[in-house]
Amino acid sequence: MQKNYDFKQVEKEMQNFWKENSIYRFDMDSQNKIYSIDTPPPTVSGSLHIGHIFSYTQAEMIARFKRMQGFNVFYPFGFDDNGLPTERLVEKDEGIIAKNLPRSEFITKCITTTERYEKEFKDLWQSLGFSVDWSLQYETINPMVQRISQKSFIRLLEDGKAYMKESPVLWCTECQTSIAQAELETIDKDTTFNYIEFKVDGEKLMVATTRPELLYGCVCLFVNPDDDRYKEYVGKSAIVPLYNYPIPILSDEKVSIEKGTGVVMCATFGDSTDVKWYETHNLPYRKVILSDGTIDESVPFIGGLKVIAARKQIIKLLSDNGMLIDSKNITHTVAVHERCGKEIEIIPSKQWYIDILSNKELFLKAADKINWYPAYMKNRYTLWVENLKWDWCISRQRYFGVPIPIWYCKQCSKVILASEEMLPINPLETNPNKPCSCGCNEFISESSVFDTWATSSVTPQINGKWREENDISSKLLPMSMRTQAHEIIRTWAFYTIVKSLYHTGEIPWKDIMICGFVLAKKGEKISKSKSNSELSPSVLIEKHSADVIRYWAASSKLGTDTFFSIEELGIAKRFITKLWNASKFAISHLHDIDLGADIDLMPVDRWIIERCKQTVFEVTRLLNQYEIGSARHEVDDFFWKDMCDNYLEIVKERLYQPEKRGYKERQSAQHALYYCMLNILKLYAIYVPHITEYIYQEFFRRIEDNISLHKSCWENVAFIDNEIIVFGDQLKAVIAETRKYKSENALSMKTEIDEVIIKSDTRFVEMFRQTICDIKACCSANGIKIIS
Incomplete structure (x- = not known):
């Protein structure tokens, strides 16, 4: 391994490797249990900022974790590229006003603009190493999605859950909808x-x-x-x-x-x-x-x-x-x-609605069937549902959206529904395929479009290709997990629950993972609409690396807001350097390892292996609760303190001087080192996928069966030897006291001391005796005295 880690070369190389080998492709034929993720399609309303990186990256880490638990991960990505937010972006970028242009001309400009932004979005996610199956990509304006959205409306109308009425409606005079x-x-x-x-x-x-x-x-x-x-x-x-x-x-x-x-x-x-x-x-x-x-x-x-x-x-x-x-x-x-x-x-207007007020109890009960992470976020949903005052108005008087598939008979004013075979359809461009029941062949087209939430609320159905030829809904629904920010609980979460209950009678997903915001300063969210997102994610990645940004994104507790500053990336950079150097040290001592050798592990080696298992067990538990930040801190604690500060220092002499310490003793350290470094790479793989994959390919790939670190699975820890872990804690205390003594007496850590006296529980005396040489070497001590 080279002396210094070059992220600019490695990250691109690893991304190409994953793509060429289809590492993250969803396997439709696999017998493994499916873990499906309902990812928020980012609204095409401007460039992405560090706040998007924060929340989307946390969810991506869960995708990687579940894949390394043996699941067949269904991880799609979409773009919410229709509706008012996109229109306002186009008006701003083009310096135009939608109503001043012919409808078709404005829509063409919208399509051109969204394609440009979607490429920018996709390039950014790929540069972060997102393990998305891009063959599952969708856009909310594409024909299949329009068809599913229109189908959803038709079904709701036929079921009496969608209706039209002229009544007072909430109205924006600026957006005129x-x-x-x-x-x-x-x-x-x-x-x-x-x-x-x-x-x-x-x-x-x-x-x-x-x-x-x-x-x-x-x-x-x-x-x-x-x-x-x-x-x-x-x-x-x-x-x-x-x-x-x-x-x-x-x-x-x-x-x-x-x-x-x-x-x-x-x-x-x-x-x-x-x-x-x-x-x-x-x-x-x-x-x-x-x-x-x-x-x-x-x-x-x-x-x-x-x-x-x-x-x-x-x-x-x-x-x-x-x-x-x-x-x-x-x-x-x-x-x-x-x-x-x-x-x-509030002005009177004729609009299309979905009935939600008469089913509030149904929506509240649905929340009880979903696992909320963090749990307190469920209360936000409950309060919203309890305080609803209006049915859901789904029609918008705009241009770039999914058309409402309706005509009105010119003679009798009857509502004419498009047949499902005609979908997707724009009633402004096509007439019904049969006359009205009154015999009239003249129609008035509905010119309104659906609210963008009316379409993005069916993302589970879009992912499952609901009632399409290649429908996989039975495999995917309800989906395993929805990830989203807390500000859209009242919209995206609620509306998706409404649509799912109305269409399938089931909840849309089993778990919902609610991420926090990134704040620019106290109490202020970083957003596209505020002038506080100067730090472009692409520039940050280019300058500091994707893994550094990802490591930062896993710093906080789930659902909590955090601040961002460039200074905070220094912690991540020091970690990358530490992981590189520790791996380089380990690999330099593992070139001649014999994994098949029959070895009696020494106590220190048994301890570090059990601590590693304990870390895997605890991190798995936390990640199953979507606590990405807490889980990362557990790995950090093991890697920095136990592995680097203690274990590597303890076994250095054994690794470097087998002629002095014994070849069997060196083999024991090699086995522990191999086991722990491989598992450290696996644990960190979800956070910093590029450097971990590169280290794996540099050495471990020659020995392990998996083509990629990200195709390997974490160990399923069934038992932890707590006795040896307690011994390890006492050993660490001995080393810490010795270091403290030298520090307080202004001595170098390499300065030899005459004797270290260890007071040990009786049950650990023999373990300490077997570890005397390691303690001598680590503490630079001439003698070790053990008192029972």
């Missing part, structure tokens, strides 16, 4: 609480509101039935200021007696409570805000203005007319669209 509850984020925003004077029977009634621009849409005032101040007003009419039309005063328990004046304005629509009152009390609708965020032209005083400008204008008019009694600055929580950060509105 409907959105789902899961796409909302809340932020704190400074605004004013405006105290406005309504009139009841000629007398003043004060109402406080943060949205005076909706005065024209005011359809009712509400008070709490237990509020004694306003009981006499219930049933009367109030006059809306500036617009002078009457509205009823009603009571409802949802009104907070303490907030504002205790009288609440219900407008169509200020928030979800307004929607609930509108439906519950059968209130009329008054149009104010349009889909583009402007006020309808028919609204006096503010028609045509944007919301903020309209708010300022109404406040001025109220003030000028003596109707604004007070105004207080407050900070309140508002809902914004997670994609663009714009405050959402």
